[in-house]
Amino acid sequence: RTIQSRADSQRTGGPVLYPVVGNVFDFLRNSHRFLEWSTEYVINSPSNTFTTGRFGSTFKITGNPATVEHILKTNFENYPKGEHLRQSLTDLLGDGIFNVDGELWKIQRRLASFEFTTRSLREFLMDSLADEVHSRLLPTLASVSRDGKEIDLQDLFMRFNFDNICKLSFGVDPACLDPSFPDVKFAQAFDKATTLSTLRFQKIHPLVWKLMRALNVGPERELKEVLDVVNEFAVSVVQKRREEKGRVNQDLLSRFIGLDSTSFSDEFLRDIIISFVLAGKDTTAVSLSWFFWLLSNHPGVQQEIIRKVGSIVAKGSNRPFTYKELRDMVYLQAALCESMRLYPPVPIDTKVVKNSDVLPDGNCVEKGMKVSYHVYAIGRMESLWGKDCLEFKPERWIHDGQFVEVSPFKFPVFQAGPRVCLGKEMAMLQMKYVVAALVPKFELVVVGKEEPCYGINMTLIMKDGLPVVPKLR
Numbered sequence: 001r002t003i004q005s006r007a008d009s010q011r012t013g014g015p016v017l018y019p020v021v022g023n024v025f026d027f028l029r030n031s032h033r034f035l036e037w038s039t040e041y042v043i044n045s046p047s048n049t050f051t052t053g054r055f056g057s058t059f060k061i062t063g064n065p066a067t068v069e070h071i072l073k074t075n076f077e078n079y080p081k082g083e084h085l086r087q088s089l090t091d092l093l094g095d096g097i098f099n100v101d102g103e104l105w106k107i108q109r110r111l112a113s114f115e116f117t118t119r120s121l122r123e124f125l126m127d128s129l130a131d132e133v134h135s136r137l138l139p140t141l142a143s144v145s146r147d148g149k150e151i152d153l154q155d156l157f158m159r160f161n162f163d164n165i166c167k168l169s170f171g172v173d174p175a176c177l178d179p180s181f182p183d184v185k186f187a188q189a190f191d192k193a194t195t196l197s198t199l200r201f202q203k204i205h206p207l208v209w210k211l212m213r214a215l216n217v218g219p220e221r222e223l224k225e226v227l228d229v230v231n232e233f234a235v236s237v238v239q240k241r242r243e244e245k246g247r248v249n250q251d252l253l254s255r256f257i258g259l260d261s262t263s264f265s266d267e268f269l270r271d272i273i274i275s276f277v278l279a280g281k282d283t284t285a286v287s288l289s290w291f292f293w294l295l296s297n298h299p300g301v302q303q304e305i306i307r308k309v310g311s312i313v314a315k316g317s318n319r320p321f322t323y324k325e326l327r328d329m330v331y332l333q334a335a336l337c338e339s340m341r342l343y344p345p346v347p348i349d350t351k352v353v354k355n356s357d358v359l360p361d362g363n364c365v366e367k368g369m370k371v372s373y374h375v376y377a378i379g380r381m382e383s384l385w386g387k388d389c390l391e392f393k394p395e396r397w398i399h400d401g402q403f404v405e406v407s408p409f410k411f412p413v414f415q416a417g418p419r420v421c422l423g424k425e426m427a428m429l430q431m432k433y434v435v436a437a438l439v440p441k442f443e444l445v446v447v448g449k450e451e452p453c454y455g456i457n458m459t460l461i462m463k464d465g466l467p468v469v470p471k472l473r
């Protein structure tokens with residue numbers, strides 16, 4: 001069933017699949033350019049969906065918006081995340097929202113959706129953002145600029161982001177951006193735990209990492225060590241917050257404890273919070289890095305941002321932005337969406353077929369098969385975005401001065417349907433805040449002209465970071 005002949009492959013636009021090995025050689029030859037390689041297949045396939053596979057596993061990869069809608073919304077229950085992902089991430093995420101399906105997911109989703117829409121959480125986020133931007137991010141860049149040195153912007157955003165997401169999730173400030181000798185043990189352990197957990201996906205078969213874990217060797221041994229650090233820290237924070245239950249804290253953990261302090265176990269609370277940290281940790285940092293790389297090649301867009309931000313907040317003002325001011329930054333919203341269209345922070349996302357089904361594009365999927373929606377390819381399809389689809393043009397998102405929403409199945413950067421990203425609004429606020437604060441004050445001159453290479457990770461991370469020389473305007 002996994003065999004696709006040359007004639008089939010020409011008809012469907014997919015690769016030739018040989019018995020047993022499928023297209024593993026084609027895949028390995030192109031693994032350094034996986035996204036471009038798979039995008040070509042998506043675009044060349046008449047249904048915009050193609051089949052790939054190796055060693056008995058078959059995948060469908062789609063860039064067809066009707067199929068994306070079917071998977072993420074219309075037939076949502078039939079396309080869970082599945083056991084493969086769950087098992088690989090379970091040591092890090094446990095039963096947290098990011099790692100479960102069914103009832104366990106529904107309960108957490110209901111609780112979290114309620115908290116995420118509260119005004120008080122938004123105000124808490126705005127306060128901690130203002131603090132992190134004005135007392136850490138801007139001074140760090142100013143000091144690097146005074147010394148005429150370069151700095152890795154992606155790393156800076158990662159540290160900035162980690163502080164923010166930990167404040168929001170746990171009410172703890174790891175101070176990764178603090179110039180005074182910060183204790184980054186938890187941050188480093190979390191980072192390592194994420195990287196090593198995702199390494200499990202790349203093993204030719206899950207048995208390989210399971211055996212290594214049983215024998216406590218190789219990356220699995222290191223994973224165990226860093227997980228101990230993460231768990232010890234997380235559980236100690238959970239216990240501390242429980243003791244403080246009389247005090248009103250605004251972070252998500254305190255809110256969950258406040259909802260039902262007796263029936264949630266420490267492990268369950270730990271799992272919920274670790275999922276939030278993982279979900280919000282790298283995504284906005286990666287997105288901002290690609291955005292600044294694009295800006296460095298589009299001085300006109302930079303000038304327009306400066307002009308538009310200046311019409312809302314007086315130049316030279318050092319006061320925090322308000323929610324309303326950020327909401328009114330339409331051009332900036334457009335520029336950020338345009339950047340994420342070309343460089344989606346989560347470039348491809350996979351579900352598993354629960355019961356055999358026929359996709360709206362005519363392809364059949366069988367129980368247990370994996371189906372991925374290819375966000376990166378969807379953002380680069382001429383049939384969806386027009387002849388200039390590879391150009392960075394924020395204007396395509398604006399009509400009569402208003403931001404134009406597009407179907408989330410044509411722009412599934414934050415996923416879509418019942419499982420759409422919970423942090424979408426917060427992520428947009430955070431990114432707008434950073435750009436509106438940085439761009440009018442600094443020109444961030446990227447070192448080197450080549451497009452950065454991406455690394456294989458859950459997010460579209462820049463493999464070698466983004467070295468820039470900040471110059472005060």
Ligand code: HEM
Pocket residue numbers: 097098109275276279280281283284287344345346349350412413414415418419420421422423424426427
């Ligand atoms: C540019 C920034 C971001 C992007 C592009 C993004 C994208 C995504 C995507 C694609 C998913 C679906 C993943 C999957 O189910 O496989 C997701 C889920 C999620 N995101 Fe985000 N995210 C961003 C920022 C954030 C932030 C800042 C937070 C936290 C405050 C957050 C919280 C979550 C949570 C909790 C989920 C799981 C939702 C569920 O399973 O019901 N995200 N996000």
